Amino acid sequence: MEYTQLGRTGLTVSRLVLGTMNFGPQTDEPTSHAIMDAALDAGVNFFDTANTYGQTAGKGRTEEIVGSWFAKDPANRDKVVLATKVYGNMAEGPGPAWPNHDRLSAVNIRRAVEASLKRLGTDRIDLYQFHHIDRRTPFDELWQAVDVLIQQGKILYAGSSNFPGFKIAQANEIAAGRGMVGLVSEQCHYNLYERRAELEVIPASIEYGLGVIPWSPLAGGLLGGVLRKEVKGGRREGGRAAERLTDPAERARFQAYEDLLDKHGVDPGETALAWLLTRPGITGPIIGPRTQDQLDSALRALELKLPDELLTALDDIFPGPGPAPEAFAW
Template identity: 35%
Template sequence: MQLLKELLRLLIIKKVMKYKIFGSKTGLRVSELALGTGTFGTKWGYGSQPEEAQKVFDQYLEAGGNFIDTADGYQLGESEELLSKMIADKRQNLVLATKYTMGGNELLTTGNSRKNLIRSVEASLKRLNTDYIDLYWAHLSDGQTPIEEIVRGFDDLVRDGKILYAGFSNFPAWRIANASLMADLRGWSPIVGIQIEYNLIERTPDRELLPMAEALGLGVAFWSPLAGGSLTGKYRNPESEETFRKKEWNGYLLKGEEGSRETAIIDTLVQIAEEKNVKVGQVALAWLRQKHNQSSLSTVTILGVKNLTQLDDNLESLSVILSNEQIQQLNEVSNIELGSPHEVIANSQQRIFGENSGLMIQKTPVA
């Protein structure tokens, strides 16, 4: 009976899992939830044992997911090694993304240079035991390598058939815009997407990154959608066994409940979760999934999970549909100041055109 219930649950989730074209510069069909595999392995001293990682991978695919995201530095390469066995007989039905920048530990095996780019992609292909990578990300800006060097390197790899698409993760908007325009004008392989940290606590991409992505037709992948677990509310209980991120990760990339804004966000999530009789984190994921439905942005959410329980909780968010009022509640409680020049422009247009002018730039984020 329990097995039947589980099968029915997975069938329901699979029916609600949607697929979308990743940005306007590809025809790549991806599931709206991607599987992040930073916890696949234990070489960081924490993470999932191979058996648990396999179960998470299988369950994700069973639910209809097809977008796998990893990096050469995840678990010191163990994530890619474990994935090589998991994807072996499913390769053509998966969108496989990995990254380079931080996979080495020497002067010339880190950074964005062409030398490290070529070394890294060859090493990832070997670890993943595949002939090509679907989407290759520059993982992090090193603040030094000319953007032309990176974009031309990506183009060479596409022409060689080693990668199919390229994008930027954790780069400033002005560098990505420069790269995208350069690729288009020079006839190089286009930059197709960005990967950014984005959640109810971390909304600074509303200022530049998201408007840029929408204007340039870039697909967007959100990492840390639950702010390292803070948006599940679990860290409010200091005795909870669920505080592994604070203990094992030493708070790394954790957006905590540091002030009144964060407290108001989590309080609102708790209120809506009680109204809908669902879990707090599921409301946060539902907001992220629904928020950009009215825009031309193509977004996917990367789930970073350690075990089956976390994956199941996240997948069940697909069945959570927030009302327009609830989305607006969360928009308002998490809203940020856009800063200069956005506020300067909005205030000036108010004075010139008045409150009701259709020419006014909105004071709240458009993305």
């Protein structure tokens, strides 16, 4: 396993992050526990979840599965850097809209932390991430709530997710004015196909010392050999991934991608992960295995070294936007 520091902190984390979003709705509890066992045995020490994860199995179910895994062997808690998130509405049952059960008000942050700690079966959250910007809550209020939780030992670091670059800057400037560490990580949508984060989000993260944790590293399955799987009668992609493949030009790009990797004799999904590991500012991509085989494939990406010729060819197929402001000005 390869390790790195999380942004400007002294915290050491693995270069692959175990995402748990599938635990519960797609992967049952025993299989989820087995995947966490295998990931930890392989040296993956960075686990990511969110209070709303669980979907059809129920909001909070994923955190409960992680918590039951800790309960089986409490020693695992000190081996893991545990990250979760707050923002989505966690109100249950019929009734009014419960407007204070979501977003990033001090009231909801306090409630959400306590609920996550209970579901996770732990006394602290190592990295507490804001799942989305809250345009209604000022950062002074957010940081006051975070400061209290840090003083109480309930959270250790704060991170963002899906923040634009200017909000990363604003959040950390306000935190610095309060004498606080501020954001130490940004979890953003970034992969070989979706590269808009290179314009502002990743540069801002690097400038402020945030570790970047990309989610959807395989672009919803599109970078995992989707066309090859279609030919073999494998699982068909749905949603936005399927929509992309209905566009002949887009389909041709993914065909060129898979043909290129066939030429080099490398696996598409492993290549997409290995590409992210070459990018500036990247701590490690979030992998979301549903099975042991998917975890094994992700681990192999750590050993894959992409030659310059292949990196150049990948840029030709999926060019990035270029740096700001040159990408849209001069």
